[in-house]
Amino acid sequence: MIDERTEAARLDALRMLDLLDTPPSESFDRITRMAAQLFRLPIAAVSLTDFDRQWFKSRVGVSHTGLPREKAPCALVAESRDCLVVPDLLTDARYHDSPLAGSGARFYAGAPLLTREGFGLGAMCVVGPEPRAATPEEMAALADLAAMVMAQIELQHAFGRVDPLSGMPNRIQFLEDLEDMARDRPPGEPRIAVLIDLASPERLSAAVRVMGSVYLDDMIRLAGRILRAAMPAGCKAYHVAATQFAFVAPPDLAEPGCTVAMRRMLDRLAEVASPHLMAGLAAGLAPFRLGETAPRDVLRTAHGAAQDARGSEGRIGIHSSAQDAAHRRRFGLLQDFAQALERPDELRLVFQPRIDLASGACRGGEALLRWRHPALGEVSPGEFMPLVEQTSMARPATAWVLEAAMRQLAAWREAGLDLQLSVNVSAANLAERDLPGRVLDGLRRHRLSPDCLELEVTESTVMEDAGQALAVLEALAGAGIRLAIDDFGTGHSSLSYLQRLPAQVVKIDQSFMRGLMSDDRKQALVSTMILLSHDLGYEVVAEGVEDAEVRDFLVAASCNEAQGYLFARPMAAGDFLAWRQAHADGEADRHRQARQPRLAVPGERRPGRAVQAGSPVG
Structure with missing residues (x-):
């Protein structure tokens, strides 16, 4: 009686080896020929016992590739895991009516093919047309040949084509x-x-x-x-x-x-x-x-x-071919960005002015990374930066931006311009314990004071590893570098962490500026964020300001600074300087005009003196 669980495990071990119904192999045939020569018999085979059949992995003197498992001597060898000799199949009660005896065979001898776990996979067998006996020496040799077959099976199984853990083809x-x-x-x-x-x-x-x-x-x-x-x-x-x-x-x-x-x-x-x-x-x-x-x-x-x-x-x-194309593009961008860091003509900085809402003056700006791909053209930072920040390239990317920003600041300082630049850093950068030292080293090399540089971090960035991030930020702040909380209102920080951050500036995310004047609840939220930030000791910068009505609302809400397309788009360094000079000249003209008394026109009704919401307050 066959134990079902043992038989299931044996069959699983057989299938793990991936031998059934595979092409002939000279390495097995060589052993089969040795068996036939040893016994001086015309038939020899490497037989594997499947669920319902005996399949021959290798055979000599046999035209068919297998036999039904029922009443096959090799099946008993596999089940018993022991050698078997049948001197005469016709006189043996177990096999006299077997297909093997019916084909003219009389003698059978088989040695089991055993795995390391002890499962019997089949037999190394020899068959003859005449009854005969088998000596102990012959059976020992047959058992050695069976072991050679198993060694060959294990060798093929392990030779780079089978996973050693699951036993499945790899x-x-x-x-x-x-x-x-x-x-x-x-x-x-x-x-x-x-x-x-x-x-x-x-x-x-x-x-x-x-x-x-x-x-x-x-x-x-x-x-x-x-x-x-x-x-x-x-x-x-x-x-x-x-x-x-x-x-x-x-x-x-x-x-x-x-x-x-x-x-x-x-x-x-x-x-x-x-x-x-x-x-x-x-x-x-x-x-x-x-x-x-x-x-x-x-x-x-x-x-x-x-x-x-x-x-x-x-x-x-x-x-999905569309999703696949998107994934391949993202992967390609990551590969190409690593090369862009080493090339002189692909990456560049552009600068967007930040405007003091009280005076209308521009005192600096934000340095933004741009990438002109040699094949794809301009690639949006909204596409490539989230990918870069999730990889080991976040460190060299930020290092590239910091070095380029400091180099530009040094050039402006030599030209007599006192400007401040803000640079974004990612969560990966805040995990770098040496970031403060590297930033200070760069400032020293370019002969810059720490307060000319502002580093922007998002709420979510800090919260990824608040303890490590706070330690790095405190070291930066202690060195005199200004810190800003970017995209304020979109993260998940708590007030307890917010009040602990050693930052001087809060930047309200541009999403709050969109549709602001048509949304009373959004106006109330922005006003509250500005008030709360001031109460916590922060200056407030609004991002994404695109129309005068929003600017006027921010002025009335006591927001400190703003940036956005209403004032200027990001621009190259040379264009930034030209824009700044033109903007300064324009602000000076407006201030002069505001100070000049307006002559009354005869018959005109003069209103009471009032400051319009859109005018700069000096």
């Missing part, structure tokens, strides 16, 4: 099998690649930290067994990354049917796996045509579809 094998499929199947045949991802990188890291790598290894092995058992007929599952498995759906399984099948598979995985780890379970479907899509692109698009599906209710994503 990514390299998946790519090669896709190439073979494109050669063997009709060209252009539509197929669907499926990628299953057990966990997001964040959940994977948390699981390893809490439960250890051994727990994760067990989960991957369990998932591998479930997937192998659930594979549609004719499909092979691959372990293509740490927590990712892939397969190619059968040609008759279209997208709707594949989606249904995948949902059942994901539900099965979710039932048996850790809720914490499998909460990020997702699958991606990537339709493609054989021979028309490179295997690496097939795997890449399936991976992308799985990542897009993560967090969605259905947990299954289907490849």
Whole structure:
């Protein structure tokens, strides 16, 4: 009687080796020929015991590739994991009516093919047409040949094509099998690649930290067994990354049917796996045509579809060419930006003036990074900067901007201009303990005083690691560098942190300026933010001011400074100086005109003296 659990584990071990229905191999055939020569018999085979058949991985003197498992001597060898000798099949009660005896065979001898875990995969067997005995020396030699077969199996299994943890063919094998499929199947045949991802990188890291790598290894092995058992007929599952498995759906399984099948598979995985780890379970479907899509692109698009599906209710994503193009553009921009940092003609700074609302004077501006891509032209900073700030390039990018800004400030100082520039820094920069030292070193090299530089940080940036960020900001502030809280009102900081920040300036985000004059609640909110900031000791700068009505409202609300298209767009250094001089001349003219008395026109009714909301207050 076969134990079902043991047999299931044995079959799983057999399938892990990926030997069934594979092409002939000279390395196995050589051992099979040695067995036939040793026993001086015409028939020898390496037999693998599948669920319902005996399949020959290698054979000599046999035309067929397998036999039914029922009453096959090799099946008993695999089940018993011991050598078996049948001197005469016709007189043996177990096998006298077996297909082997019916084909004219009389003698059988077999030695088990045993895995390191003790599972019997099949047998190294010899068969003869006449009854005979087998000496102990012959059976010992046959057992040695069986061990040689297993050594060859393990060698092929481990030779860069099988994942050692799951025992499943790996990514390299998946790519090669896709190439073979494109050669063997009709060209252009539509197929669907499926990628299953057990966990997001964040959940994977948390699981390893809490439960250890051994727990994760067990989960991957369990998932591998479930997937192998659930594979549609004719499909092979691959372990293509740490927590990712892939397969190619059968040609008759279209997208709707594949989606249904995948949902059942994901539900099965979710039932048996850790809720914490499998909460990020997702699958991606990537339709493609054989021979028309490179295997690496097939795997890449399936991976992308799985990542897009993560967090969605259905947990299954289907490849979108539009989303794929967007992802590829973002990835390309990151690669190209690293090169742009080393080239002299792609990156540049532009400068947007900041206006003192009380006097109308421009005392400085904000330095903004611009990128002219050699192929794509101007790339918006709103597109590339969020990508850069999430990578290790945040440090060199900020270093580039700081150096360029200080160099420009030094040039202006030599020309007799006393200006202040503000520069944005990211969350990654606030994690750099040496940032204050590097900034001060740059100021010394360019012979600049610390108060000519202002660093802008967002609320969210500080909150990512408040303790570390506050330490860096306090060091900067202690060195005399001005600090500003950028995009105020859009983050998630608490007042307790806000009052602890060693900043001098709060910059109200431009989103609050849009539609301000038609929204009473937004006006009340902006007025309150200005009042609160003043009470906490901050100066207030409004960003994104585009019309005079908004400026007048800010003046009435006692906002200190503003910047935006109403005053000037960001411009190159030379244009900034020309604009500043013209703006200063214009402000001087307006002040002179405001001080001149207005002559009365006979018969004109003179109103009482009042200051209009839009006029500068001097």
